[in-house]
Amino acid sequence: MQSQKSLTSEKILWNTFRQGDRKAFALIYEQYIQALLNYGHKITQDESLIEDSIQDLFYELWNSKSNLSETDSIKFYLFKALRNKIYRNKEKNTFDVIDENQDLPDWLNEVSTEYNIILQEKEASQLNYLKKAIQKLPKRQQEAINLRFFHDFSNEEVAQLMGVNYQSACKFIYTGLRFLKEHIIYPILIILISNQLKIF
Structure with missing residues (x-):
């Protein structure tokens, strides 16, 4: 969960953007664009659909900034808006969305520079082991685990998104965790979840 200081900072950044500050808008874009791209790949394999939906999202955000509601979590607001927009664009343009039986794109292989710097070799090996185990889960459980533990x-x-x-x-999360505890070394799961490692 976010700290009170983090929540306050997000409110200030969001409200500054809503007042028409271009720097705040640019900062929001820079801060969340990679996470949005990665999340988009969990919903559809169509690169154009993802990119067009994100472009539409930020275009509409700027044009309707004065009418936007307040939020305690910019990331949650953007994730929810992107998910809705991808599905609306999909229906409008008849794009193909991943079905339950398709393999999920390798969204867990995208790691940030910060992750590469901080993570030690042993932890990297453990994380790779965990990623492979997560990819064996059904699509909905993968999404729930990703949102809950890798996006905090x-x-x-998670339910709303x-x-x-x-x-x-809760069932998606519990069932996914139970599978992971049965198929990987349990301490690895505990270490990674307790550290709340984020993959963007």
């Missing part, structure tokens, strides 16, 4: 959303936020009720989101 609460169970309630995935468009399911709270109980379903």
